Amino acid sequence: MSSIIQLLPDHVANQIAAGEVVQRPASVVKELLENAVDAKATDIKLIIKDAGKSLIQVIDNGVGMSITDSRLCFERHATSKIRHAEDLFSLYTKGFRGEALASIAAIAHVEMKTKQEYDELGTHIIIEGSKFVSQEPIVLPKGTSFSVKNLFFNIPARRNFLKSETVEQRHIVDEFQRVAMAHPNIHFTMYHNGSEMFNLPISNFRQRIVNIFAAKTNEKLVPVKEETEIVNLHGFIGKPEFAKKNRGEQFFFVNDRYIKSGYLHHAVMAAYEGLLKDGAQPSYFLYLDVPPHTIDINIHPTKTEIKFDDEHALYAILRSAIKHSLGQFNVSPVLDFDRDPNLDTPYQYQNKEAEYPTVQVDSNFNPFSNEKPSKSFASSSNYRKAEPQPNWESLYVGLKNAGQEISEMTFENDAVSSSLFEENEIEQEVKRTYQIHKKYIVSPIKSGMVIINQKRAHERILYEAFLTSMTVEKSSSQQMLFPLQLYFSSAEIELVKELQFSLENTGFIFEAIEDDHILISGLPVNVTESEISIVLEELLSDLQDGIPESSFCQNDTIAKSMAKSLAIKTGTYLTEKEQENLVHNLFACKEPNVSPFQKPTFITMSVEDLDKKFSV
Numbered sequence: 106m107s108s109i110i111q112l113l114p115d116h117v118a119n120q121i122a123a124g125e126v127v128q129r130p131a132s133v134v135k136e137l138l139e140n141a142v143d144a145k146a147t148d149i150k151l152i153i154k155d156a157g158k159s160l161i162q163v164i165d166n167g168v169g170m171s172i173t174d175s176r177l178c179f180e181r182h183a184t185s186k187i188r189h190a191e192d193l194f195s196l197y198t199k200g201f202r203g204e205a206l207a208s209i210a211a212i213a214h215v216e217m218k219t220k221q222e223y224d225e226l227g228t229h230i231i232i233e234g235s236k237f238v239s240q241e242p243i244v245l246p247k248g249t250s251f252s253v254k255n256l257f258f259n260i261p262a263r264r265n266f267l268k269s270e271t272v273e274q275r276h277i278v279d280e281f282q283r284v285a286m287a288h289p290n291i292h293f294t295m296y297h298n299g300s301e302m303f304n305l306p307i308s309n310f311r312q313r314i315v316n317i318f319a320a321k322t323n324e325k326l327v328p329v330k331e332e333t334e335i336v337n338l339h340g341f342i343g344k345p346e347f348a349k350k351n352r353g354e355q356f357f358f359v360n361d362r363y364i365k366s367g368y369l370h371h372a373v374m375a376a377y378e379g380l381l382k383d384g385a386q387p388s389y390f391l392y393l394d395v396p397p398h399t400i401d402i403n404i405h406p407t408k409t410e411i412k413f414d415d416e417h418a419l420y421a422i423l424r425s426a427i428k429h430s431l432g433q434f435n436v437s438p439v440l441d442f443d444r445d446p447n448l449d450t451p452y453q454y455q456n457k458e459a460e461y462p463t464v465q466v467d468s469n470f471n472p473f474s475n476e477k478p479s480k481s482f483a484s485s486s487n488y489r490k491a492e493p494q495p496n497w498e499s500l501y502v503g504l505k506n507a508g509q510e511i512s513e514m515t516f517e518n519d520a521v522s523s524s525l526f527e528e529n530e531i532e533q534e535v536k537r538t539y540q541i542h543k544k545y546i547v548s549p550i551k552s553g554m555v556i557i558n559q560k561r562a563h564e565r566i567l568y569e570a571f572l573t574s575m576t577v578e579k580s581s582s583q584q585m586l587f588p589l590q591l592y593f594s595s596a597e598i599e600l601v602k603e604l605q606f607s608l609e610n611t612g613f614i615f616e617a618i619e620d621d622h623i624l625i626s627g628l629p630v631n632v633t634e635s636e637i638s639i640v641l642e643e644l645l646s647d648l649q650d651g652i653p654e655s656s657f658c659q660n661d662t663i664a665k666s667m668a669k670s671l672a673i674k675t676g677t678y679l680t681e682k683e684q685e686n687l688v689h690n691l692f693a694c695k696e697p698n699v700s701p702f703q704k705p706t707f708i709t710m711s712v713e714d715l716d717k718k719f720s721v
Contacts, residue, residue, distance in 0.1 A: 130157025131276035136205035141165035156273035283363040289313035319621035321592035331426035343388030354388035376427035538684040553711035561700035567668035568701040582627035
């Protein structure tokens with residue numbers, strides 16, 4: 106039998122590697138930005154068109170490459186980051202495998218311009234699907250410009266798997282933010298379809314976080330700092346009252362590299378124990394500096410997972426440091442009932458030295474002097490003798506003693522004995538609904554009884570009401586006396602802009618939509634001012650995977666999300682009137698049997714079913 110094992114051609118091997126390295130346009134953005142950081146750039150520009158499908162360009166002012174390096178960097182496993190296997194445990198760079206550029210060049214049209222500082226000319230290389238098209242000298246400033254066009258042009262199946270532009274753009278923004286937050290000493294700029302999305306000047310960690318996530322973020326940050334032999338921890342955590350239901354502002358950085366770790370996330374949640382509502386996720390931006398030989402980065406293609414030598418110690422340090430910060434800044438409650446909060450030292454005065462009080466001395470004071478100040482009056486006419494006040498008995502002078510007997514008096518709070526109807530005309534009111542465990546409503550019917558889940562029933566009622574107001578009837582709004590200002594991140598603001606028309610159909614009135622906040626002057630009739638931030642946050646969280654393309658699907662998604670947010674929760678007490686109103690409105694719906702999420706809203710139990718329960 107002949108041999109059947111053979112080496113794969115380079116272009117096939119590159120495409121297989123690209124399946125791991127390049128999953129979507131955001132993967133290309135990550136690799137190119139990290140290469141720019143490794144090149145010691147101080148100014149990095151990211152230019153995106155059509156959510157990365159048409160163009161991804163990264164321009165930096167780093168060290169650049171020579172003619173030989175510029176050609177060699179597209180070969181598989183060609184890298185300047187490591188030389189020996191032992192170097193994997195002393196990594197100070199983002200990349201080290203040497204697969205990224207070869208993988209990208211295999212599935213896209215790549216154009217690279219690069220020049221070193223002391224070279225007279227740079228190099229311009231064009232590659233299409235792993236094939237070199239041209240290489241020629243070019244005049245350009247120091248640094249590298251890397252353009253990736255027509256991603257997945259030779260793998261149409263992979264291109265069809267890409268999501269909508271909104272989803273892909275959100276992933277690109279996520280990768281950009283992760284790299285930018287890890288390196289506040291670099292000036293980052295991002296453009297999408299010709300408009301500037303981010304302009305992040307060189308700053309400290311706190312200012313970089315505020316520049317990315319809007320100015321309102323500053324007031325919710327609590328600093329964390331702890332230095333040990335195992336790890337140097339610094340960064341910021343969010344105050345519990347600003348915790349959201351969605352996970353969007355949770356960042357771990359190990360040696361300036363963004364990572365995901367469920368184990369470390371659990372340590373943070375343990376520190377917040379007792380301070381958060383159910384399902385709430387706190388914000389945190391934590392930077393961990395550990396010795397490179399104590400971690401293994403080479404366990405995942407995207408390098409977002411890291412293996413630590415001593416995870417248990419890291420867990421304990423992280424949890425205790427966060428608890429200490431929450432207590433130090435009076436975020437967590439203190440069970441000291443005798444403590445007077447007025448005696449607390451403000452933190453801005455904590456490290457100030459005490460100042461001695463200035464003493465003023467009256468040199469003319471003589472305690473042995475016999476002269477005493479005498480009371481004097483300007484004139485005797487100014488002094489008036491106090492007139493005697495009348496006695497309390499004079500208040501009752503003139504009242505008649507011939508009063509009525511107490512038994513003859515009538516009072517206002519006596520029960521009214523008269524009635525508009527005769528006694529035989531009044532029907533005894535029969536209670537028709539009952540609430541069980543503040544979760545179910547039981548209503549008797551002819552054949553037995555119906556048991557309704559109050560939360561799902563209310564979801565169905567609200568869902569159909571919102572859908573009707575968006576598609577059939579003109580929605581009504583309640584005007585607010587003062588506009589409500591809500592702060593969101595730039596990615597969330599973009600979602601609000603795309604949803605503006607549909608939200609206005611439900612009853613929202615937007616006075617202004619700025620770069621980091623929105624002004625709302627009108628609300629839907631059944632939404633209160635206190636609920637508006639929760640409704641919008643949950644709506645944006647539900648749409649993180651992308652806004653549906655068709656208008657009906659978009660309206661359907663908004664109606665479902667708002668119905669879920671505004672529906673009465675399990676554990677809410679309802680009066681008899683509210684119970685009856687809920688039952689009547691449910692059975693007036695077009696599809697009362699199921700909630701908007703296709704779960705049953707009620708069940709019926711016949712008398713025969715009850716009889717069977719009691720049969721022996």
